[in-house]
Amino acid sequence: MMKRSLDDFFKVAEREEKKPKESLLAEKPPQERKSLVFKPETPQELPPSYFVSATYNGKKGCASIKLYEPESEKIYFWYDTTGHKPYCFTNLPASELERISRLMSHPGFDHFESLEKYDPLLDQQVTITKVVAKDPLAVGGRPSGCIRDIIPEEYSKLTGLDQPAKVWEAAIKYYQSYIYDNDLAPGMIYKIEKGKLVPVWHEASEDTVRKILELFRGEPEEFMQRVEMWARLLEYPAPRFRRVALDIEVASPIPTRVPDPREAAYQVICATLLGSDGKKKILVLKREGVKEGVENLPSDVTVEYCDSEEKLILKIFEALWDYSFVLTFNGDDFDLRYLYHRALNHLGLNRSQIPIELGRRVCLLKYGIHIDLYKFFFNRSIQIYAFSQKYRGITLNEVGKALVGLEKIELDGPLSELTYTELARYNFRDAEITLALTTFDDDLVMKLILAITRIARMPMEDMSRQGVSRWIRNFLHHEHRRGNMLIPNADDILALKGLTATKAIIKGKKYKGAIVVEPVPGVHFNVAVMDFASLYPSIIKVYNLGYQSILCPHDECKENKVPETPNWICTKKRALESLLIGALRDLRVKWYKPKSKDKTLPNDLRSWYNVIQSALKVILNASYGVFGAETFDLYCPPVAEATAAIGRHVITQTINKARELGIDVIYGDTDSIFLRGPSQDQIKTLEGWSEKELGMELDVDKFYRYSVFSSRKKNYLGIFPDGSVDVKGMTGKKRHIPVFIKKAFDQMEERLGEVKSPAEFEEAKKEIRKIIRDRYLRLKQRRWGDRPEELAFHVVLGKIPEAYTKTVPQHVRAALVLKDMGHDLKAGDLISFVKVAKEPRVKPVQLASNSEIDVDKYVGYLHSTFDQVLDALGLDFDEIIGLTKLERFM
DNA sequence: GCGGACTGCTTACCT
DNA sequence: ACAGGTAAGCAGTCCGCG
Numbered sequence A: 001m002m003k004r005s006l007d008d009f010f011k012v013a014e015r016e017e018k019k020p021k022e023s024l025l026a027e028k029p030p031q032e033r034k035s036l037v038f039k040p041e042t043p044q045e046l047p048p049s050y051f052v053s054a055t056y057n058g059k060k061g062c063a064s065i066k067l068y069e070p071e072s073e074k075i076y077f078w079y080d081t082t083g084h085k086p087y088c089f090t091n092l093p094a095s096e097l098e099r100i101s102r103l104m105s106h107p108g109f110d111h112f113e114s115l116e117k118y119d120p121l122l123d124q125q126v127t128i129t130k131v132v133a134k135d136p137l138a139v140g141g142r143p144s145g146c147i148r149d150i151i152p153e154e155y156s157k158l159t160g161l162d163q164p165a166k167v168w169e170a171a172i173k174y175y176q177s178y179i180y181d182n183d184l185a186p187g188m189i190y191k192i193e194k195g196k197l198v199p200v201w202h203e204a205s206e207d208t209v210r211k212i213l214e215l216f217r218g219e220p221e222e223f224m225q226r227v228e229m230w231a232r233l234l235e236y237p238a239p240r241f242r243r244v245a246l247d248i249e250v251a252s253p254i255p256t257r258v259p260d261p262r263e264a265a266y267q268v269i270c271a272t273l274l275g276s277d278g279k280k281k282i283l284v285l286k287r288e289g290v291k292e293g294v295e296n297l298p299s300d301v302t303v304e305y306c307d308s309e310e311k312l313i314l315k316i317f318e319a320l321w322d323y324s325f326v327l328t329f330n331g332d333d334f335d336l337r338y339l340y341h342r343a344l345n346h347l348g349l350n351r352s353q354i355p356i357e358l359g360r361r362v363c364l365l366k367y368g369i370h371i372d373l374y375k376f377f378f379n380r381s382i383q384i385y386a387f388s389q390k391y392r393g394i395t396l397n398e399v400g401k402a403l404v405g406l407e408k409i410e411l412d413g414p415l416s417e418l419t420y421t422e423l424a425r426y427n428f429r430d431a432e433i434t435l436a437l438t439t440f441d442d443d444l445v446m447k448l449i450l451a452i453t454r455i456a457r458m459p460m461e462d463m464s465r466q467g468v469s470r471w472i473r474n475f476l477h478h479e480h481r482r483g484n485m486l487i488p489n490a491d492d493i494l495a496l497k498g499l500t501a502t503k504a505i506i507k508g509k510k511y512k513g514a515i516v517v518e519p520v521p522g523v524h525f526n527v528a529v530m531d532f533a534s535l536y537p538s539i540i541k542v543y544n545l546g547y548q549s550i551l552c553p554h555d556e557c558k559e560n561k562v563p564e565t566p567n568w569i570c571t572k573k574r575a576l577e578s579l580l581i582g583a584l585r586d587l588r589v590k591w592y593k594p595k596s597k598d599k600t601l602p603n604d605l606r607s608w609y610n611v612i613q614s615a616l617k618v619i620l621n622a623s624y625g626v627f628g629a630e631t632f633d634l635y636c637p638p639v640a641e642a643t644a645a646i647g648r649h650v651i652t653q654t655i656n657k658a659r660e661l662g663i664d665v666i667y668g669d670t671d672s673i674f675l676r677g678p679s680q681d682q683i684k685t686l687e688g689w690s691e692k693e694l695g696m697e698l699d700v701d702k703f704y705r706y707s708v709f710s711s712r713k714k715n716y717l718g719i720f721p722d723g724s725v726d727v728k729g730m731t732g733k734k735r736h737i738p739v740f741i742k743k744a745f746d747q748m749e750e751r752l753g754e755v756k757s758p759a760e761f762e763e764a765k766k767e768i769r770k771i772i773r774d775r776y777l778r779l780k781q782r783r784w785g786d787r788p789e790e791l792a793f794h795v796v797l798g799k800i801p802e803a804y805t806k807t808v809p810q811h812v813r814a815a816l817v818l819k820d821m822g823h824d825l826k827a828g829d830l831i832s833f834v835k836v837a838k839e840p841r842v843k844p845v846q847l848a849s850n851s852e853i854d855v856d857k858y859v860g861y862l863h864s865t866f867d868q869v870l871d872a873l874g875l876d877f878d879e880i881i882g883l884t885k886l887e888r889f890m
Numbered sequence B: 001g002c003g004g005a006c007t008g009c010t011t012a013c014c015t
Numbered sequence C: 001a002c003a004g005g006t007a008a009g010c011a012g013t014c015c016g017c018g
Helices: A005-018 A030-036 A147-159 A174-181 A203-215 A221-235 A309-322 A335-346 A373-378 A380-386 A396-404 A420-456 A460-465 A468-482 A490-497 A535-542 A576-596 A603-623 A637-660 A680-694 A739-753 A758-780 A810-820 A855-873 A877-889
Strands: A046-057 A062-069 A074-079 A087-090 A109-119 A124-133 A189-193 A196-199 A243-250 A268-275 A280-285 A302-306 A325-328 A356-358 A363-365 A369-372 A522-532 A664-669 A672-676 A698-709 A716-719 A725-728 A793-796 A830-835 A842-844
Touching: A046 A074, A046 A174, A046 A460, A062 A174, A087 A147, A124 A147, A174 A468, A203 A221, A203 A576, A221 A420, A221 A576, A243 A309, A243 A335, A243 A420, A268 A309, A268 A335, A268 A420, A280 A309, A280 A420, A302 A309, A309 A335, A325 A373, A325 A420, A335 A356, A335 A363, A363 A369, A369 A373, A369 A460, A373 A380, A373 A396, A373 A420, A373 A460, A380 A603, A396 A420, A420 A460, A420 A468, A420 A603, A468 A576, A468 A603, A490 A637, A522 A535, A522 A680, A522 A758, A522 A855, A535 A576, A535 A603, A535 A637, A576 A603, A637 A664, A637 A672, A637 A680, A664 A698, A680 A698, A698 A855, A716 A739, A725 A739, A739 A758, A739 A855, A758 A855, A758 A877, A793 A810, A810 A830, A810 A842, A855 A877
Parallel strands: A243 A325, A280 A302, A325 A369
Antiparallel strands: A046 A062, A046 A189, A062 A074, A087 A124, A109 A124, A189 A196, A243 A268, A268 A280, A356 A363, A522 A672, A522 A698, A664 A672, A698 A716, A716 A725, A793 A830, A830 A842
């Protein structure tokens, strides 16, 4: 279990006192030392405040909650007053459990309670025993001797039975259990009244919630309840977040290597604190031989020289004790970790003076909330669905460039040799980008974190660091507890529901996925693209999919088969996932998506609705995939398989229906169909049919003036009525392709955008020939610039170079050359290389010269890149460049 | 010893 | 630590070839 917050802090502080080693402070009188210990403010009364985080406090032995009060913009603490305790469940009755002496004598054991719960796998009430403990680590989390291990181990010894005792819900983090049991909603508003935590009612959002419920009239009661719950969570507005961005620089003797934060062997020489409140401070360590004076900084920036590193670090710590939210880019693994070890091991600071809570993989704060933006932007779902792949590599430079248009400052030499001006500017820019990443688009990122925090029922720190499967798991866990349902163990689900029945097309995959329709090659005018709004979530809703309902225990459901599989779906009881994912889907489609585009709404409300709809999009897009992911706690492959199978069924029927209506279907992929020149009538008929026969919303998503298809799947151009071009899957648009080739492709794209009718094609074709011929000639005549930069391929290293054991691809060969030169290469690094004539045929671009370039390789690439389009236009690459050859002779 | 057919690995992309 | 399907290029292997 993750080490967290105040709990550890106090334990550590106590240990510290017994150990006289820490020189500076150990000599001070005890009361003075005591005053250094952080005292959280725990008021008896607190105005409405945002619940931002929860943890277990070991010293007090209870849950502890951080509340952000938006007026003072400060964090306050609240400790549980309800006496809630950690626990797990077992199928053994108390009378049997009492026979287990190791359990009864366990220092963390408290007591038993017998109770009834609904077992969703058996679809019946069961009587189980709640084993209550004194602290969470007694239940589980230690390597040995936990209650959750003792019960099955000792019971089999006792009885000699093969069938061991069962234990449930023993791996849920205590503070999550606390949140679920008390129906708390992180990210929402609470106040403290006479020492009690009380949720705050918000009239304005209640009005809206009523309005939303109107939209769903006719849905079953249990569905309405979920809609109401989500709507209430999502309507509540966000506060301003008082925050500071922190970035530090360390004097490392080896410029290509990042210093080890655990050793923290070198001085911290610079730090920037950039606050949302206008604080702009650069702390610079005075060093011998560096000339003082900082120029060319904005006038509102304060530069403070520190004559010792300790003073500099204490200045940083002051801010960390002060700000409610602290932003870093990779602070978990570098900035905060480095500061912690540096302060402790090299500057002799006491742990109680350090505002950082060190975990194995994270660094949290004793006072505020640390958000590591590296972790947040690294999240694949966030990257793809919230920011539509605008950034590629997860570096501050790339994310900053893509989202806020700010780049890192390029350095001429090693950090330690810079002037104060250069160092300060460099460091300041990093902090600027970090802060800007949370302020752009009206605080979009902070609001997105808040919205997902609410849906996922987890602390902001956890939400921003963990993947979408954890978010989904947590809201499902919350629902189980609310409904007095036993949360099943992953192996029980798997044992009961089994693996999959279909065969995947791709080797190594678990089951068959979606259908891709063979495209009709050529140029097609007037193409309507229709798709199902959130196909998979709709299927999960409409077909009642979930681990409970697939292969349910009732005989009478066995006829309700999933197409192409032997599996059936329950007809008697609604699965939780179906309700929850269904409600989220409907809320997005029927309320948040339209509202996010509603120009009659005030800007701030519309922008909030836009945040909500993208938060929902991120979660919905993953909601089917998690069932097929082994790491998901409710992993249930037949559910994923059924979703895909029904998806194939739905799209196939729709295509059949379209053809029946006399519409040409020229392409389709998973949830979309491309229709050539359909009439309004035909579209309306198809939409109506889908609604009535499939219970699914099929809409026109986009319309192309014309589209260009080769025979390749997932590969086409669509020209919109305004002349802009949708390019899908084309090599000419892929990130790794040389700019030199991309430019020709862009020219062609632009020319195609000007074509309005079939008649205009001939002229365009002529010019496209010219574009290609031109590029070809420039290659052959070696005219591409002073340096081969534009010819570079850019390929990401999937793992460290040494890990390529099966084959050594070209980018890895190039990477190995760089490594020999002392470059530090990691997974995720982008390798830029060109193709050269001599073995090993590739060279890092920075080492290559024009004369070595293998021109014919590039002609080959030009060829294959354009073939994807030329096929459809009835053009031929060889003929295009062949003509040129003749012309050169004439 | 060499070239072509083949498989498998890898990356980038689509839904 | 969401899924499967597709395109493309290349590495490595096998096989035939007097």
